[in-house]
Amino acid sequence: MADLKIKIGKMLWKNPVTVASGTFGLEYAELFDISQLGAIVTKTITLLPKPGNEPPRLAETEAGLLNSIGLQNPGLENFIKNDLSEYQKFDTNIIVSIAGSSISEFGEVIQELDRQPEIDGYEINISCPNVENEGIAFGTDKGIVHNLISHLRKITNRTIIVKLTPNITFIEEIAISAEKAGADALSLINTVYGMAIDIETRKPKIKNGIAGYSGIGIKPIALQNVYKVAKVVKIPIIGMGGIRNTNDALEFIIAGASAIAVGTQNFVNPLICLEIIQGLEKYLDEQKIQYNDLIGSVR
Amino acid sequence: MLYKLLPIVEKEIINNKYFILTFSNYDMAGQCYPGQFFRLKNPQQNFPILPRPFSIHNVYENKVSFLIKKVGTATIQFSAMKVGQKIALLGPLGNGFTLHQNKKILIVSGGIGYAPFPFLVGKLNQMKNEIFFFHGGKTAEDIFSNDVIDFTEDGSIGEEGLVTDGIEQFLQKNQVDVVYACGPQMMLKKVTEICKQFNIDLQVSLETIMACGIGVCCGCTIRIIENGKMVYKKVCKDGTVFDGYKVVWNE
Ligand SMILES: Cc1cc2nc3c(=O)[nH]c(=O)nc-3n(C[C@H](O)[C@H](O)[C@H](O)COP(=O)(O)OP(=O)(O)OC[C@H]3O[C@@H](n4cnc5c(N)ncnc54)[C@H](O)[C@@H]3O)c2cc1C
Ligand SMILES: Cc1cc2nc3c(=O)[nH]c(=O)nc-3n(C[C@H](O)[C@H](O)[C@H](O)COP(=O)(O)O)c2cc1C
Ligand code: FES
Numbered sequence: 001m002a003d004l005k006i007k008i009g010k011m012l013w014k015n016p017v018t019v020a021s022g023t024f025g026l027e028y029a030e031l032f033d034i035s036q037l038g039a040i041v042t043k044t045i046t047l048l049p050k051p052g053n054e055p056p057r058l059a060e061t062e063a064g065l066l067n068s069i070g071l072q073n074p075g076l077e078n079f080i081k082n083d084l085s086e087y088q089k090f091d092t093n094i095i096v097s098i099a100g101s102s103i104s105e106f107g108e109v110i111q112e113l114d115r116q117p118e119i120d121g122y123e124i125n126i127s128c129p130n131v132e133n134e135g136i137a138f139g140t141d142k143g144i145v146h147n148l149i150s151h152l153r154k155i156t157n158r159t160i161i162v163k164l165t166p167n168i169t170f171i172e173e174i175a176i177s178a179e180k181a182g183a184d185a186l187s188l189i190n191t192v193y194g195m196a197i198d199i200e201t202r203k204p205k206i207k208n209g210i211a212g213y214s215g216i217g218i219k220p221i222a223l224q225n226v227y228k229v230a231k232v233v234k235i236p237i238i239g240m241g242g243i244r245n246t247n248d249a250l251e252f253i254i255a256g257a258s259a260i261a262v263g264t265q266n267f268v269n270p271l272i273c274l275e276i277i278q279g280l281e282k283y284l285d286e287q288k289i290q291y292n293d294l295i296g297s298v299r
Numbered sequence: 300m301l302y303k304l305l306p307i308v309e310k311e312i313i314n315n316k317y318f319i320l321t322f323s324n325y326d327m328a329g330q331c332y333p334g335q336f337f338r339l340k341n342p343q344q345n346f347p348i349l350p351r352p353f354s355i356h357n358v359y360e361n362k363v364s365f366l367i368k369k370v371g372t373a374t375i376q377f378s379a380m381k382v383g384q385k386i387a388l389l390g391p392l393g394n395g396f397t398l399h400q401n402k403k404i405l406i407v408s409g410g411i412g413y414a415p416f417p418f419l420v421g422k423l424n425q426m427k428n429e430i431f432f433f434h435g436g437k438t439a440e441d442i443f444s445n446d447v448i449d450f451t452e453d454g455s456i457g458e459e460g461l462v463t464d465g466i467e468q469f470l471q472k473n474q475v476d477v478v479y480a481c482g483p484q485m486m487l488k489k490v491t492e493i494c495k496q497f498n499i500d501l502q503v504s505l506e507t508i509m510a511c512g513i514g515v516c517c518g519c520t521i522r523i524i525e526n527g528k529m530v531y532k533k534v535c536k537d538g539t540v541f542d543g544y545k546v547v548w549n550e
Contacts, residue, residue, distance in 0.1 A: 025515030027536075030300050043515070051531055058508045058518040060349050065510060072517040072531065215348060267349060267511045268340065270302050270389065 002284035008236050009159030009184025011093045011120045013038035015277050020240045020263030021097035026086050031270050039093035044125045047105050049075030059196045059205035064215030065264050066194050068208040093120040103148050114156050121159030127190035139165045142177040153182030163187040166225050175229045187238045189222045215264040216242045223255050230256020230296050246279025256296040301327050302389045307382050314440050321364040328361045330391050333419035334540050337390030338512045347372050354415035368411040393539045396502055402476040406432040409482025413443050435462025463489040470497045488548040501543035507534045522547035
């Protein structure tokens with residue numbers, strides 16, 4: 001049987017399949033053994049609780065989903081008190097996604113989380129399009145990214161993954177500066193800016209107007225970002241954006257992703273991650289290729 | 300909560316607008332509680348992307364049924380499906396209605412808001428409640444049963460007028476302990492105003508657009524007043540049933 005083990009920073013994953021931040025919770029443990037995932041990524045946590053944006057926050061479009069959740073989360077203290085021990089029960093890598101409104105705030109969150117056992121890594125979300133101060137602005141300036149990641153690198157030995165936005169011109173620059181500053185891996189991509197309008201009321205379907213676009217419609221965008229970035233960095237990439245099945249996952253791996261994450265499709269088929277793990281094994285067996293040789297093997 | 304691909308075992312066409320799909324599964328039927336819902340998706344179709352939420356209409360003999368109104372892509376696709384074809388079901392989801400015993404209960408529904416009540420009425424009857432059921436629709440097509448007190452806006456069947464006018468008159472003459480309501484927002488808002496006048500406990504079942512349906516995405520939130528403060532609650536997990544007085548109704 002195919003060996004799907006992969007190293008992401010200091011973590012060893014039993015397989016390269018994980019879930020995208022904000023699209024998965026322990027509720028899914030009722031439906032399948034989530035310890036079978038290579039890793040679990042939490043919803044993004046901030047230092048203080050965030051109520052999120054005004055509803056409506058969701059709109060389905062022809063080829064994907066618009067969301068403007070606005071990083072609703074219980075805040076660091078509640079997360080540690082109520083949620084973390086639940087995550088720690090699962091036999092897989094736990095990656096906590098975090099965001100902050102300043103470098104020191106990111107630092108404070110990581111310092112606190114570093115005291116908690118059984119967290120294997122952090123995904124630094126500098127790419128959320130739905131919040132003002134702790135979102136995308138951070139991830140669009142290579143100088144800020146360098147300062148932020150260098151600062152966090154000094155604080156923690158755990159794996160640091162930086163999640164990038166596609167909503168910029170030269171994603172390679174940001175990727176390189178994250179790598180130089182000591183990031184262990186990159187996640188790409190976060191949602192793309194998008195919009196939908198109700199022609200009866202002439203109002204945007206999302207209260208905030210502009211939202212984050214995910215799902216099948218962004219797959220080509222995500223794929224070319226992974227392909228471009230894989231050419232300029234040595235650290236592993238976790239590819240995501242519109243993955244709905246094994247074939248989609250394979251495209252990302254061949255483009256250069258060492259691992260993949262499923263987001264929106266979890267809402268459609270909650271067992272999709274398991275199906276992809278099995279699908280990858282079958283493909284490797286049939287093609288008689290090692291997983292590591294497949295990564296970035298685009299011709 | 301279970302996720303299963305199940306064949307349609309019965310399909311009943313009520314009229315041009317409404318139909319009932321029934322599925323048979325011992326485990327799913329055993330978990331159902333009145334006011335909960337399932338998410339349904341035709342696995343053969345990529346579009347629409349998201350599964351759609353439907354209230355549990357009734358549960359009997361290990362079967363779970365859904366009363367569905369044709370409104371758009373997914374519901375029209377479902378209406379064209381045949382017995383034996385498979386649908387992906389996730390559920391039961393949500394918290395459902397709080398049940399009572401030995402009470403006088405008023406049920407109010409509007410249009411497809413009728414869907415969750417036959418299952419609830421069955422349970423309330425077992426618990427020795429006295430039930431008054433008022434239902435309103437636009438035309439005769441929107442009326443599902445002769446056993447309830449029906450109102451139509453065009454007067455084509457039952458009494459002419461809005462169901463909310465009907466319950467207001469009823470409450471002036473009769474005392475009830477609890478009201479359960481499901482229907483369009485405007486109707487629920489009006490029911491809340493009426494119940495307030497008479498100071499009656501009110502449980503409303505709400506609708507929003509849902510992405511995950513199980514509480515992870517925070518997409519389906521509504522505004523609720525809790526301890527004097529406005530907070531967001533998830534309709535799929537904290538609801539769909541809420542205390543009507545705490546809901547901040549949309550204008
Ligand atoms: C908890 C709950 C219980 C429901 N119970 C029933 C029921 O028992 N019977 C019934 O006929 N209908 C029920 N509905 C409404 C039903 O879900 C919608 O009619 C259905 O989603 C329409 O899908 P469509 O593709 O046919 O129409 P579309 O044209 O895609 O949408 C029409 C309307 O349906 C709603 N809708 C669309 N997508 C979603 C989504 N992902 N989640 C929620 N709502 C959406 C929106 O209000 C939209 O404007 C319920 C809704 C909720 C939230
Ligand atoms: C409802 C929803 C909530 C999300 N919340 C977060 C979040 O909290 N943090 C984050 O980094 N990304 C968040 N994302 C982005 C996803 O993690 C992912 O990057 C994006 O959806 C693309 O993948 P997909 O097309 O497979 O969904 C969210 C996406 C969705 C749809
Ligand atoms: S639909 Fe995802 S939290 Fe309710």
